Amino acid sequence: MAAAERLVVKIGSALLVDRETGALREEWLTGLAEDVAAAQARGAGVILVSSGSIALGRATLGLPTGELPLEQSQAAAAVGQIELARAYRLALAPHGIKAAQVLVTLEDSEDRRRYLNTRATLETLLGFGVVPIVNENDTIATDEIRFGDNDRLAAQVAVTIGADQLVLLSDVDGFYTANPSEDPTALRYEVIEKITPEIEGMAGDAGSGLSKGGMKTKLMAAKTATKAGCAMVISEGSVTRPLKALDEGANCTWFVAEGDPQAARKRWIASMKPHGAVRVDPGAATALAGGSSLLPAGVTEVHGSFGRGEPVEILGPDGKLGQGLIRYTSSEARIIAGHRSGDIAGLLGYPGRAALVHRDDMAV
Numbered sequence: 001m002a003a004a005e006r007l008v009v010k011i012g013s014a015l016l017v018d019r020e021t022g023a024l025r026e027e028w029l030t031g032l033a034e035d036v037a038a039a040q041a042r043g044a045g046v047i048l049v050s051s052g053s054i055a056l057g058r059a060t061l062g063l064p065t066g067e068l069p070l071e072q073s074q075a076a077a078a079v080g081q082i083e084l085a086r087a088y089r090l091a092l093a094p095h096g097i098k099a100a101q102v103l104v105t106l107e108d109s110e111d112r113r114r115y116l117n118t119r120a121t122l123e124t125l126l127g128f129g130v131v132p133i134v135n136e137n138d139t140i141a142t143d144e145i146r147f148g149d150n151d152r153l154a155a156q157v158a159v160t161i162g163a164d165q166l167v168l169l170s171d172v173d174g175f176y177t178a179n180p181s182e183d184p185t186a187l188r189y190e191v192i193e194k195i196t197p198e199i200e201g202m203a204g205d206a207g208s209g210l211s212k213g214g215m216k217t218k219l220m221a222a223k224t225a226t227k228a229g230c231a232m233v234i235s236e237g238s239v240t241r242p243l244k245a246l247d248e249g250a251n252c253t254w255f256v257a258e259g260d261p262q263a264a265r266k267r268w269i270a271s272m273k274p275h276g277a278v279r280v281d282p283g284a285a286t287a288l289a290g291g292s293s294l295l296p297a298g299v300t301e302v303h304g305s306f307g308r309g310e311p312v313e314i315l316g317p318d319g320k321l322g323q324g325l326i327r328y329t330s331s332e333a334r335i336i337a338g339h340r341s342g343d344i345a346g347l348l349g350y351p352g353r354a355a356l357v358h359r360d361d362m363a364v
Helices: 026-041 053-061 070-095 106-110 112-127 150-161 197-202 215-227 242-247 261-270 282-289 330-336 341-348
Strands: 006-011 045-050 099-104 131-136 165-170 231-236 252-255 276-280 299-304 311-316 319-325
Touching: 006 026, 006 150, 026 045, 026 070, 026 242, 045 070, 045 112, 045 150, 053 070, 070 099, 070 131, 099 112, 106 112, 112 131, 112 150, 131 150, 150 165, 150 215, 165 215, 165 242, 197 215, 215 231, 215 252, 231 242, 261 319, 276 282, 282 311, 282 319, 299 330, 330 341
Parallel strands: 006 045, 006 165, 045 131, 099 131, 165 231, 276 311
Antiparallel strands: 231 252, 276 299, 311 319
């Protein structure tokens, strides 16, 4: 874990909220904040994907245990989200760390425009040294636009931000050959290099009652993360300093990443069908070859019709240079082509991003 530059940590409801009282486990959260501060101190950007809003809101509203109707679940989330955000802010403040609340739905990862907005916001927050607290927007989400559990949400966040490690803090200490609470002969895997059909067949649906994610959803998260070049670990998180314990050799199961996260992202971008093209001058072509972003000033032509976040070909004087996710629509790109980034606001009538295609969204 000490090598992680981008670390996403998923926190289950059962760790954060007392099962019987519905109260926040403040001592545990204080310990987690110490772990986050230690990770930041060694140079890692940290994002927390936290459950707990519905559990906290349920207690505040005095709602019964068990499955809630959708409207009551959404109301509990609205009440609990305030408590959750406040708890993280207070826990991180003694370390000089600011927290931000980011609420998302499944649509935000499926729509390229929203995906780019989410990515840009998270990147900016990490650049300021802020710890984003991400949760599904349960207040408005319906079944059709839900991730459904924070294991898969955490994996999608890890992919979005290009994380190299994803930690699922849970109420189990790893992946077993069978459910250890039912089968005393079950064995825990230390490392899983590839998720095979045999591995998938071992996954059960055991849950804590507070959280929705069983082992099957954790395997789904592992598939998403590892294919994007992000290693994932399942670890029991109830100890006071869960990340420190993991660092020091606590029981866990690591899922090995398939290559580097940035390389995986570049392959994904390169595999997309382009919706248009931009042609650049020789100076811009040289800059792109050196790893720079594509600025409007270097663009000489814009071809096709495309929306923000869609893939476009990047053409140089001698042919195709690469492909990238563009940050402007085709009509906007035509207006700002050939102009300096500082002129964008005056040309469009509203401020825009400096790069037409950012180097992180480009496969050259």
